[in-house]
Amino acid sequence: MSSDLEPDVGSKLKEEVKQAPVTDFLASKEHMSGLFTILAAGFGLVSDGYQNSVMTMTNVVFETLYPTAYTSDVSTRVSNSLLVGAIIGQVFIGLVCDRVGRKAGLVFTTALIVLGATLATAAHGKGGSPAGLFWFLTFARGITGVGVGGEYPAASTSASEAANQASVQTRGPVFIMVTNLVLVFGGPLAVSVFLIVLSAAGTDHLQTVWRVCFGVGIVLPLTVFYFRLRMVHSKLYREGAIKRRVPYILVIKRYWRPLIGTCGAWFLYDFVTFPNGVFSGTIISNVIHDGSIKRTAEWQLLLGSLSLPGVFFGALFCNRMGRRNTMMLGFSGYLVFGLIIGLSYDKITKIIPLFVVLYVSGFHI
Numbered sequence: 001m002s003s004d005l006e007p008d009v010g011s012k013l014k015e016e017v018k019q020a021p022v023t024d025f026l027a028s029k030e031h032m033s034g035l036f037t038i039l040a041a042g043f044g045l046v047s048d049g050y051q052n053s054v055m056t057m058t059n060v061v062f063e064t065l066y067p068t069a070y071t072s073d074v075s076t077r078v079s080n081s082l083l084v085g086a087i088i089g090q091v092f093i094g095l096v097c098d099r100v101g102r103k104a105g106l107v108f109t110t111a112l113i114v115l116g117a118t119l120a121t122a123a124h125g126k127g128g129s130p131a132g133l134f135w136f137l138t139f140a141r142g143i144t145g146v147g148v149g150g151e152y153p154a155a156s157t158s159a160s161e162a163a164n165q166a167s168v169q170t171r172g173p174v175f176i177m178v179t180n181l182v183l184v185f186g187g188p189l190a191v192s193v194f195l196i197v198l199s200a201a202g203t204d205h206l207q208t209v210w211r212v213c214f215g216v217g218i219v220l221p222l223t224v225f226y227f228r229l230r231m232v233h234s235k236l237y238r239e240g241a242i243k244r245r246v247p248y249i250l251v252i253k254r255y256w257r258p259l260i261g262t263c264g265a266w267f268l269y270d271f272v273t274f275p276n277g278v279f280s281g282t283i284i285s286n287v288i289h290d291g292s293i294k295r296t297a298e299w300q301l302l303l304g305s306l307s308l309p310g311v312f313f314g315a316l317f318c319n320r321m322g323r324r325n326t327m328m329l330g331f332s333g334y335l336v337f338g339l340i341i342g343l344s345y346d347k348i349t350k351i352i353p354l355f356v357v358l359y360v361s362g363f364h365i
Contacts, residue, residue: 040227041159042178044106047113047220048148049186053304054213055079055141056187056280057194057297061210062134064293069130081138083274085116085145086152093150098246102158106228109150110221116144117217144217155179158231172323176315184311187304195297203293265327272334284356287349299356306360 059079062070089109097105119140125132159178160171193216194209201208252259284299310330318326341348341358348355 038159038174038178040106040224040231041155042182043224044110044151044155044221044228045179046182046186046189047217047224048151049183050190050193050220051082051113051117051144051148051186051217052183052274053187053190054194054217055082056300057191057293058210058213060293060296061206065206066130070134074134078134078137078141081141082145082148085142085147086149089146089149089151090153092146094153096150097154097157102154103228103231105150105154106158106231107225109147109154110225110228112147112150113144113221114147114218114225116140116142116147117214117221119143121211121214121218147221172318173315176311176318180314181308181311184304184307187307188301191297191301191304195294195301198294198297206293268331268334272338280359283359287352287355299352303356303360306357 055078059075062075062078089112093105093109096108117140120137123133123136123140125134125136156175156179160175190213194213197209197212201212280300280303284296284303288296288299314326314330321329337358341355348358
C-alpha cells in the first residue's frame with residue numbers, strides 16, 4: 001500500500017519544486033514592475049509639471065518680443081489651450097484605460113506629449129506672421145494638453161495601485177511623493193531651464209530661448225517611454241478591470257456622493273492653482289514694474305521652490321491627520337491668504353518679498 005502512494009507523493013514534490021522557482025520569478029518580476037511603474041509615473045508627471053509651467057516665463061518673453069500682437073486675449077488663448085486639451089485627454093484616455101488598458105493609455109499619452117512639444121518647438125507663422133505663430137502654438141499646446149490630461153488618470157491610478165501593492169500603510173505618502181511632488185517640481189524645473197538657456201543665449205536671442213525651452217519638453221517624456229512599453233499591469237488591475245460593458249451608470253448611482261466630493265475638490269484646486277501658476281510670471285513682472293526678464297524669472301523660481309514644502313507637509317501628515325483634514329487645511333489656506341492678498345493688494349505689491357511669500361503661501365502651499 002505504501003509503495004503505491006510513494007510515486008504520487010514524489011510526483012507532487014517534483015511539481016512543487018518546479019513551480020516554486022516560477023512563482024518566485026513571477027512575484028519578483030511583478031514587484032520590480034510595480035517599482036518601475038511608480039518611478040515611471042513620477043518621471044512622466046515631472047514632464048506634465050514642466051509642460052504646465054513652461055508657459056509661465058514664455059508669456060513674459062512673448063510680451064517682450066510681440067508687445068502689440070501678444071494681447072491679453074492671445075495670451076489667454078495660447079495658455080488655456082493646454083487646459084482645454086487636458087480636459088479632453090482626461091475623458092478620452094480614461095476611456096482608453098478602461099477599454100484597452102493602462103499600458104496603451106500611457107504609451108499614447110507619451111506619444112501625444114512628444115508630438116505636441118515638437119510642434120510647439122517648430123512653431124512658425126506663415127510669412128513670419130505673429131498671429132499665425134500664436135495659432136500654431138495654440139494647436140500644438142492643445143495636442144500636448146491632451147497628452148498631459150490623459151497622463152493624470154493613467155499614471156496616477158497606476159502609481160496608486162502599485163503603491164498599494166507595495167505597502168498599504170505608506171500608500172498615501174508614496175502616492176503624494178510620486179504625483180503631487182513631481183508635478184509641483186515641474187514648475188521650478190521649467191524656470192531653471194529657462195534661466196540656464198537665457199544665460200547662455202542672452203536677451204538678444206529670445207527666439208532661441210523659448211524654442212529651446214519647448215524642446216526640452218520633448219526629452220522629458222522620452223525618458224520613460226521604454227519603461228512604459230515594458231510595464232506589467234498591477235495585480236489589482238488584472239483582477240478587477242472591466243473592459244466590456246463597463247457599468248458607468250451603476251457606478252454613478254452607487255458612488256455619486258464620493259464622486260461629487262472628489263470632483264468638487266479637484267475643481268476648486270485646479271480653479272485656483274492652474275491660473276495662478278500659468279500667469280504667475282506675468283503677475284510678478286507687473287509687480288516688479290521695471291524688472292528684467294531674468295529678474296522676473298529669479299523671483300518666479302523662488303516662488304516655485306517655496307511650493308515644495310507644502311507637498312512634503314501633505315505627505316507627512318496625510319496619514320496622521322487624515323486625508324480629509326489635510327485637504328481642508330489646504331483649502332483654508334486658500335481662503336485666508338487669498339483674502340489677505342486681495343484686500344491689501346496695493347500695499348503688499350510695494351513689498352515684493354512679502355508679496356511672493358504670501359502669494360506662494362496662499363496658492364501653492
